[in-house]
Amino acid sequence: MKPKFLIGGLVIVAALAYMIYAGVSQSVVYFVTPSELSAAPVAGKAYRLGGMVLPGSVKWEPRTLDLTFTLSDGKHTVPVRHKGTPPDLFGEGRGAVVEGSWAADGYFKSSHIMAKHSEEYKAPHDANAAGYKELLRTLQGGGQ
Amino acid sequence: MIPELGTGALVVALIAALGGAVAAAIGGRTGRVALVQSAQHAALVVAGILTGCLVLLAYAFLTFDFSVRYVAMNTNLGTPFYYRITAVWGALEGSIMLWAWMLALYTLVVMLRHRSNARELYPWVLTVMLGIVAFFLLVMTVPAPVFERLTPVPADGRGLNPLLEDSGMITHPVALYLGFTGFTVPFAFAIAALITGRVTDFWITATRRWTITAWYFLSLGLLIGGWWSYHVLGWGGYWAWDPVENAAFMPWLTGTALLHSVMIQERRRMLRLWNLALVILTFTLTLFGTFLTRSGVIASVHAFTQGSIGVFFLAFLSLVILVALGLLAWRWDTLGAQGELDSVVSRESAFLLNNVLLVAATFTVFFGTIFPLLSEALRGVKVSVGMPFFNQVNVPLFLGLIFLMGVGPLIAWRRASLDNLKRNFLWPTIVGVAAAAIVWAVGVRSTLAVLALTLTAFVTATIAVDLIRATRARMRMGEAIPRALGGLLLRHNRRYGGFIVHLGILVIALGVTGSQAWSVQTETTLRRGEHAELAGYRVRFDGLAASEESNHFKVTGTFTVDGRRAGGTVLQPAKKFYPQEQSPIAYVDYRLGLLEDLYVVLGDFARDGSQATVKLQVNRLVSWIWIGGLVLTLGAILAIAPERRRVA
Numbered sequence: 001m002k003p004k005f006l007i008g009g010l011v012i013v014a015a016l017a018y019m020i021y022a023g024v025s026q027s028v029v030y031f032v033t034p035s036e037l038s039a040a041p042v043a044g045k046a047y048r049l050g051g052m053v054l055p056g057s058v059k060w061e062p063r064t065l066d067l068t069f070t071l072s073d074g075k076h077t078v079p080v081r082h083k084g085t086p087p088d089l090f091g092e093g094r095g096a097v098v099e100g101s102w103a104a105d106g107y108f109k110s111s112h113i114m115a116k117h118s119e120e121y122k123a124p125h126d127a128n129a130a131g132y133k134e135l136l137r138t139l140q141g142g143g144q
Numbered sequence: 145m146i147p148e149l150g151t152g153a154l155v156v157a158l159i160a161a162l163g164g165a166v167a168a169a170i171g172g173r174t175g176r177v178a179l180v181q182s183a184q185h186a187a188l189v190v191a192g193i194l195t196g197c198l199v200l201l202a203y204a205f206l207t208f209d210f211s212v213r214y215v216a217m218n219t220n221l222g223t224p225f226y227y228r229i230t231a232v233w234g235a236l237e238g239s240i241m242l243w244a245w246m247l248a249l250y251t252l253v254v255m256l257r258h259r260s261n262a263r264e265l266y267p268w269v270l271t272v273m274l275g276i277v278a279f280f281l282l283v284m285t286v287p288a289p290v291f292e293r294l295t296p297v298p299a300d301g302r303g304l305n306p307l308l309e310d311s312g313m314i315t316h317p318v319a320l321y322l323g324f325t326g327f328t329v330p331f332a333f334a335i336a337a338l339i340t341g342r343v344t345d346f347w348i349t350a351t352r353r354w355t356i357t358a359w360y361f362l363s364l365g366l367l368i369g370g371w372w373s374y375h376v377l378g379w380g381g382y383w384a385w386d387p388v389e390n391a392a393f394m395p396w397l398t399g400t401a402l403l404h405s406v407m408i409q410e411r412r413r414m415l416r417l418w419n420l421a422l423v424i425l426t427f428t429l430t431l432f433g434t435f436l437t438r439s440g441v442i443a444s445v446h447a448f449t450q451g452s453i454g455v456f457f458l459a460f461l462s463l464v465i466l467v468a469l470g471l472l473a474w475r476w477d478t479l480g481a482q483g484e485l486d487s488v489v490s491r492e493s494a495f496l497l498n499n500v501l502l503v504a505a506t507f508t509v510f511f512g513t514i515f516p517l518l519s520e521a522l523r524g525v526k527v528s529v530g531m532p533f534f535n536q537v538n539v540p541l542f543l544g545l546i547f548l549m550g551v552g553p554l555i556a557w558r559r560a561s562l563d564n565l566k567r568n569f570l571w572p573t574i575v576g577v578a579a580a581a582i583v584w585a586v587g588v589r590s591t592l593a594v595l596a597l598t599l600t601a602f603v604t605a606t607i608a609v610d611l612i613r614a615t616r617a618r619m620r621m622g623e624a625i626p627r628a629l630g631g632l633l634l635r636h637n638r639r640y641g642g643f644i645v646h647l648g649i650l651v652i653a654l655g656v657t658g659s660q661a662w663s664v665q666t667e668t669t670l671r672r673g674e675h676a677e678l679a680g681y682r683v684r685f686d687g688l689a690a691s692e693e694s695n696h697f698k699v700t701g702t703f704t705v706d707g708r709r710a711g712g713t714v715l716q717p718a719k720k721f722y723p724q725e726q727s728p729i730a731y732v733d734y735r736l737g738l739l740e741d742l743y744v745v746l747g748d749f750a751r752d753g754s755q756a757t758v759k760l761q762v763n764r765l766v767s768w769i770w771i772g773g774l775v776l777t778l779g780a781i782l783a784i785a786p787e788r789r790r791v792a
Contacts, residue, residue, distance in 0.1 A: 004488065005485060005488075005493075008488070009500070012500055012504070016504045016507070016508070016537075019508075019536070019537045019540070020508060020511060020537055022536075023508075023529070023532075023533045023536045023537040024515070024529055024533060026532065026533075026536070027529050027530055027532035027533040027536065028527050028528075028529055028533075029527060029528050029529070029530060030525065030526065030527050031526035031527065031528065032526075048528065060748065062669040062748060062750070062755060062757050063669050065667060065668070065669065065757070084667055085667065085747030085748050085757045085759065086748065088719075088727045088728050088729060088730055089726075089727045090727075091726070091727060094726075099530075
């Protein structure tokens with residue numbers, strides 16, 4: 001192998017190593033629980049905050065697309081603000097992971113909600129209890 | 145009845161596969177033809193049983209036999225006929241069976257094609273392939289028993305994951321798995337070459353078309369996966385650097401590298417060790433992908449619920465790597481190159497650089513995918529790197545690869561003279577610069593977009609230069625244009641098939657560039673009769689309607705486009721409520737176009753139908769990704785077709 005190929009190879013490896021290093025340091029996101037975040041929040045740092053959506057905490061303003069809720073891990077709670085429709089899997093009493101940053105005035109500013117898909121077996125629930133029939137009636141009655 | 149029948153048959157198949165693998169190995173070692181023949185019979189038995197088991201499972205799905213646990217978990221009485229068939233491979237156990245079945249079929253094709261033309265390697269190829277089939281059969285009987293009995297037998301099943309009720313479910317897994325399993329054939333040949341010590345170039349030529357076939361199906365699987373993501377998941381994207389997407393993308397990258405590096409070996413007798421290593425790497429990455437998906441080590445939208453299956457895959461993966469490395473070390477002395485790299489400016493080094501970039505991209509994807517695991521193990525910190533990381537590191541590599549796509553096929557072997565460079569690249573460079581100027585002039589200011597479009601134009605021009613020159617040469621022999629061009633494509637189908645695949649990749653690159661650079665979206669809540677506006681489209685919300693489908697409730701929104709653009713188009717995105725799911729599933733509606741797609745997702749809505757939140761997207765040039773897939777298909781077919789350079 002001629003030296004120039006060796007040098008070329010080293011240059012490529014070094015460039016790749018630098019690109020990966022720079023890429024990681026710019027896009028690294030820290031997973032935290034509400035307790036960990038409450039203990040030492042750093043404003044502006046990228047976090048993924050995971051917890052349970054506290055029942056009764058969800059407020060959704062369709063006209064302004066403002067969504068606020070509280071994430072809890074049983075010990076600490078963190079208020080979260082989000083702009084946009086909650087995803088399908090999102091709901092009170094369920095797990096959710098939000099990506100965003102800590103705002104200096106005391107809340108977590110979410111840019112992305114990843115609701116957790118439950119992996120466990122769930123018995124099919126009763127369609128009537130879930131209110132779908134009711135929904136069908138209200139939409140057919142006053143919808144169109 | 146079905147659980148016992150199926151499980152019993154699988155055990156028989158497992159024994160047959162193991163017996164066949166051992167018989168072929170002894171046959172290969174001692175030269176006893178009878179043993180190799182008995183291995184062939186074993187392969188036939190295995191393929192027959194697996195086909196029977198697949199039919200049996202399909203039958204269980206069609207007849208709602210909930211005594212089979214897998215059926216009860218993945219279907220219910222409301223699942224439509226069509227999806228009861230695709231449900232066969234809709235979850236972990238069945239997908240492993242699909243994999244094993246395809247592998248068994250590939251083994252049969254290998255038998256048909258190479259029985260007599262690969263005498264020395266053939267028994268060992270059989271051993272490797274049957275051994276791998278045996279592993280999958282083991283998985284199907286112990287950690288992921290597909291025919292496990294469920295007692296008591298429930299009255300109704302749980303139902304298929306609603307996201308999988310889509311036509312993509314028949315094509316996406318089938319194509320992807322044909323790709324994954326297809327790479328087993330070159331791997332088996334490589335291992336056979338190492339075992340027999342015939343590490344010359346025979347295994348390369350024997351498996352060339354196998355590699356292209358596997359590569360093509362893997363490409364197709366990835367593209368259909370993108371299409372599925374785009375039109376089912378409702379986020380308007382086709383690629384998310386999700387761990388499981390990455391798992392399928394890594395063997396695609398190394399497989400692409402392999403397709404190119406074998407040409408160097410064929411032509412220049414170089415890179416023998418490298419090619420063996422690439423085949424082994426590609427195959428182990430297909431296993432690694434399955435390990436990653438099925439073991440639950442990394443959370444992902446594709447991750448199925450798991451059991452001990454991860455341990456089995458990890459053990460097998462380690463075994464494969466150890467054996468392969470051992471064989472490489474054993475044959476080390478015979479793997480030296482005969483040719484030498486003469487100059488940096490040559491086709492060899494263009495191909496070599498292509499390989500380096502592809503392997504670098506593979507490493508990047510690998511690193512990013514397992515980064516959360518690494519960081520937690522080494523530093524105890526839970527971190528992750530998302531899409532920005534993958535894009536930031538890979539985009540420059542991919543741009544480099546596109547550039548090489550233009551250079552590689554035209555530059556001279558050994559050492560390119562200035563004259564050669566001028567002859568081949570003067571016009572393409574002019575076209576590239578002109579394209580850059582035009583793109584800039586029409587107001588594109590994104591550096592990446594300008595660069596990507598410039599390179600695309602440059603490469604397209606290189607292909608045009610080559611085609612025009614070769615067609616002219618034939619026309620001088622007195623052929624008319626269509627005949628000259630047609631003859632060129634058919635006689636040199638390998639070269640021009642490759643060019644057409646390149647064109648397909650360029651078209652896909654165009655689609656990716658456009659959608660990343662120019663797509664726009666908005667989200668808003670509308671009362672009935674109100675309008676939303678985006679990129680010249682005026683979309684009116686006309687109301688909601690509810691309906692009851694065979695296995696779910698559906699709330700459909702009606703949105704009418706009434707502006708100048710696409711006026712009159714009615715889009716009806718919906719939300720589907722499945723009894724077995726806790727939350728609704730979005731059903732996207734869209735109007736596809738060559739330049740842009742209008743894409744509508746229904747969000748939250750008022751229960752009286754008076755207002756609804758809607759996400760509107762105008763996604764630019766996305767259609768070109770799918771069109772590129774079609775072009776790629778044409779090129780791959782041409783490249784796979786038997787060569788007929790000399791017609792007698």
